[in-house]
Amino acid sequence: MLTSARVAALSALLLLQAGAAQAFCGFYVAQADSKLFNKASKLVVAHQSKGVGDHDISITMASDYQGDPKEFAVVVPVPTFIERKQIGVVEISTIDHLDAYTAPRLVEYHDSDPCYVPPKYSELGARTMAMSPPTGMGRSMPERYRGVTVEARYEVGEYDIIILAAKESDGLANWLTDNQYRLPDGAQNVLGSYIKQEMRFFLAKVNLDRMQMKGQSFLRPLQVRYTSAKFMIPIRLGTLNANGPQDLIAFVLSPRGRVETTNYQTVALPTGNNIPLYVKQDFGNFYKAMFEHSVAKKDMKAVFLEYGWDMAWCDPCSADPLKNSELVELGVRWIDSDEPKLYRGSRGDFPGVYVTRLHVRYDSEHFPEDLMLQETANKENFQGRYVLQHPWQGTADCKAGDSYFDGLPDRFSREAETLADLTGWDKAAIKTKMTENGQPFESRKSSGFGAFWRRGFE
Amino acid sequence: MTIPRWGRDARHIQLLVLILLLGVNLTAVDFGANLSAALVAVVTAVVTQAACSRWIGLPRVEWRSAVIAALSLTLLLRGDTLWVHALAALVAIAAKFFVRVGGKHIFNPSALGIAVLIFSTEHAWVSPGQWGNSLWFATLLALLASWVLYASRRTDITLFYLLSHCGLLLARAWWLGDPITIPLNQLQNGSLLLFAFFMISDPRTIPDARWGRLIFAVSVAALAHWLAFSWHFRPALYAALIGLSPLIPLIDRLFPADRFQWQNDTRKEGLSSC
Numbered sequence: 218m219l220t221s222a223r224v225a226a227l228s229a230l231l232l233l234q235a236g237a238a239q240a241f242c243g244f245y246v247a248q249a250d251s252k253l254f255n256k257a258s259k260l261v262v263a264h265q266s267k268g269v270g271d272h273d274i275s276i277t278m279a280s281d282y283q284g285d286p287k288e289f290a291v292v293v294p295v296p297t298f299i300e301r302k303q304i305g306v307v308e309i310s311t312i313d314h315l316d317a318y319t320a321p322r323l324v325e326y327h328d329s330d331p332c333y334v335p336p337k338y339s340e341l342g343a344r345t346m347a348m349s350p351p352t353g354m355g356r357s358m359p360e361r362y363r364g365v366t367v368e369a370r371y372e373v374g375e376y377d378i379i380i381l382a383a384k385e386s387d388g389l390a391n392w393l394t395d396n397q398y399r400l401p402d403g404a405q406n407v408l409g410s411y412i413k414q415e416m417r418f419f420l421a422k423v424n425l426d427r428m429q430m431k432g433q434s435f436l437r438p439l440q441v442r443y444t445s446a447k448f449m450i451p452i453r454l455g456t457l458n459a460n461g462p463q464d465l466i467a468f469v470l471s472p473r474g475r476v477e478t479t480n481y482q483t484v485a486l487p488t489g490n491n492i493p494l495y496v497k498q499d500f501g502n503f504y505k506a507m508f509e510h511s512v513a514k515k516d517m518k519a520v521f522l523e524y525g526w527d528m529a530w531c532d533p534c535s536a537d538p539l540k541n542s543e544l545v546e547l548g549v550r551w552i553d554s555d556e557p558k559l560y561r562g563s564r565g566d567f568p569g570v571y572v573t574r575l576h577v578r579y580d581s582e583h584f585p586e587d588l589m590l591q592e593t594a595n596k597e598n599f600q601g602r603y604v605l606q607h608p609w610q611g612t613a614d615c616k617a618g619d620s621y622f623d624g625l626p627d628r629f630s631r632e633a634e635t636l637a638d639l640t641g642w643d644k645a646a647i648k649t650k651m652t653e654n655g656q657p658f659e660s661r662k663s664s665g666f667g668a669f670w671r672r673g674f675e
Numbered sequence: 676m677t678i679p680r681w682g683r684d685a686r687h688i689q690l691l692v693l694i695l696l697l698g699v700n701l702t703a704v705d706f707g708a709n710l711s712a713a714l715v716a717v718v719t720a721v722v723t724q725a726a727c728s729r730w731i732g733l734p735r736v737e738w739r740s741a742v743i744a745a746l747s748l749t750l751l752l753r754g755d756t757l758w759v760h761a762l763a764a765l766v767a768i769a770a771k772f773f774v775r776v777g778g779k780h781i782f783n784p785s786a787l788g789i790a791v792l793i794f795s796t797e798h799a800w801v802s803p804g805q806w807g808n809s810l811w812f813a814t815l816l817a818l819l820a821s822w823v824l825y826a827s828r829r830t831d832i833t834l835f836y837l838l839s840h841c842g843l844l845l846a847r848a849w850w851l852g853d854p855i856t857i858p859l860n861q862l863q864n865g866s867l868l869l870f871a872f873f874m875i876s877d878p879r880t881i882p883d884a885r886w887g888r889l890i891f892a893v894s895v896a897a898l899a900h901w902l903a904f905s906w907h908f909r910p911a912l913y914a915a916l917i918g919l920s921p922l923i924p925l926i927d928r929l930f931p932a933d934r935f936q937w938q939n940d941t942r943k944e945g946l947s948s949c
Contacts, residue, residue, distance in 0.1 A: 446905070448907060449907070483805065
């Protein structure tokens with residue numbers, strides 16, 4: 218992780234740039250990673266378009282599965298046949314690193330002495346700083362499994378993988394049920410739809426013997442890579458679980474720019490808001506409430522952008538940028554190096570890497586279709602970022618100091634309103650907490666004869 | 676109810692509705708239109724219209740259709756630089772003057788601008804999901820657009836297109852065994868309505884006869900459907916419209932009918948259609 222000092226150094230450089238750049242400075246103090254959300258699955262999609270209907274896609278699935286490994290089973294529709302070399306396992310720490318790097322973040326600033334008069338720009342000189350930013354099986358099946366073909370079986374790390382093709386949903390459902398894949402109600406229709414769209418099924422179960430032999434105590438994320446026209450995230454089978462809405466956080470890595478959904482609205486989460494200082498004590502709770510409130514405001518019909526950034530840098534960084542080797546591990550095959558060095562951008566004609574972090578809360582009612590994605594050329598940076606602005610704590614015995622302190626209650630009120638608007642929390646309760654935590658709503662005036670004179674006679 | 680004089684020319688209504696939609700887009704849609712792009716597109720379109728009109732000796736500059744094309748581009752086309760919008764507007768307007776068959780321009784200007792920029796550069800894209808699929812917005816748009824239909828002519832093609840598109844989506848859902856919520860989600864799309872009401876409905880670039888319009892609308896819907904579901908091509912609507920437009924002269928020959936003229940357009944055939 219970048220140290221605070223380094224973050225501060227980056228911020229200071231940016232401060233000398235145009236006004237807009239100032240929005241990116243501040244000390245990073247906390248992050249809201251995906252562990253906040255129950256029932257959240259994480260997916261890393263690396264995508265490179267080669268032309269119309271031709272996409273190289275790698276999907277890495279991180280499971281939050283906590284149960285007995287022998288009960289673990291996953292069914293994922295995939296658009297093509299998958300060979301052994303197209304499947305792999307990834308270290309969970311790599312996904313956790315990407316999660317931390319892209320997480321919404323809390324930053325804080327400290328007001329300067331209101332009586333301080335900065336030297337004019339001309340006195341500073343024109344200082345400018347630049348930022349650069351198988352085994353094929355094909356055996357015949359009994360009538361009960363009509364139309365089902367086991368196309369391949371693979372052993373990948375702690376997993377046993379089967380690639381299944383099917384012609385009829387009945388046969389497929391029977392095969393899955395008989396092989397201890399528990400299907401939720403309604404799954405047969407969804408499977409039938411995928412079959413007609415010529416999708417295959419990627420099945421994974423845990424091989425306990427191999428898991429023990431390797432000394433693994435947890436399940437590693439599975440990765441599958443393919444070339445297809447279908448740049449999408451299949452969510453329909455997931456909506457059939459009757460456990461209420463679920464969260465999906467998709468990290469999409471692409472060479473061109475931001476990725477968005479084309480059959481649902483993609484919305485940027487509120488960002489850059491000044492919020493009360495006490496939020497620092499429980500940033501996670503704030504972020505969760507804000508996300509839930511944003512979902513409700515959009516009637517649960519939007520996909521939210523949490524982060525979109527060129528992976529060569531960050532400011533402020535909530536974690537180090539990823540290494541070349543980590544990006545390659547996550548499916549980024551278009552960069553010029555796979556060395557374990559920090560990724561600092563691609564050289565020459567090699568495309569760069571842009572990460573889009575999308576967060577969606579979905580159920581079958583609001584998200585009946587799979588998520589259809591497209592890459593855009595939009596390389597604008599976006600981060601979920603929330604600001605704590607600490608007031609000046611020293612003395613300020615001057616006229617500017619008087620008006621500074623007189624203005625603080627209004628500022629605090631605006632912060633309370635912002636927090637109420639973002640989270641739906643009660644404004645009076647917010648104000649009470651602010652008062653208890655050093656943000657009172659009465660002016661803290663300067664004292665002494667100077668202040669008395671200024672207020673009385675000037 | 677009588678229509679006020681200015682409202683008898685559908686282009687005035689279109690302009691009002693497009694400006695209103697631009698306002699909605701600018702204020703309520705993330706990653707939507709932006710004002711600089713709108714200004715660049717409008718200025719480029721009007722300047723191109725003026726230059727081309729002068730080039731071929733037209734007595735006056737028909738600025739309304741140029742602004743309508745530019746506003747449609749602004750609402751639908753996205754780019755990471757401003758020249759994308761300038762170039763799209765230039766292509767859209769210039770093609771009206773220089774890509775003609777039998778005195779009629781065959782490509783819808785804004786659809787051509789979108790298709791050319793998407794196929795020729797890495798800097799342009801369309802965002803079909805960004806209008807959101809809230810039903811209220813679809814209803815609002817449909818109401819506004821029906822006003823346009825009310826004031827315009829030959830826009831039966833919108834109905835033909837929407838019915839074909841809707842029929843294909845429902846047929847697909849039935850074939851796949853999908854719930855009705857899936858085609859409904861696909862239909863509640865602002866971009867689709869913009870395409871149907873403001874693009875394919877352009878009376879200057881569609882077949883003259885009703886039968887011709889029906890055949891053309893069904894063909895566009897079928898091609899777009901194939902591109903969208905077999906190729907997962909996101910700008911399928913615009914590609915289908917532009918891809919099939921060269922067939923319009925043939926359709927007009929098979930089903931001859933009077934050429935469309937805007938109301939009060941007294942200039943002679945051939946020059947008036949710019």
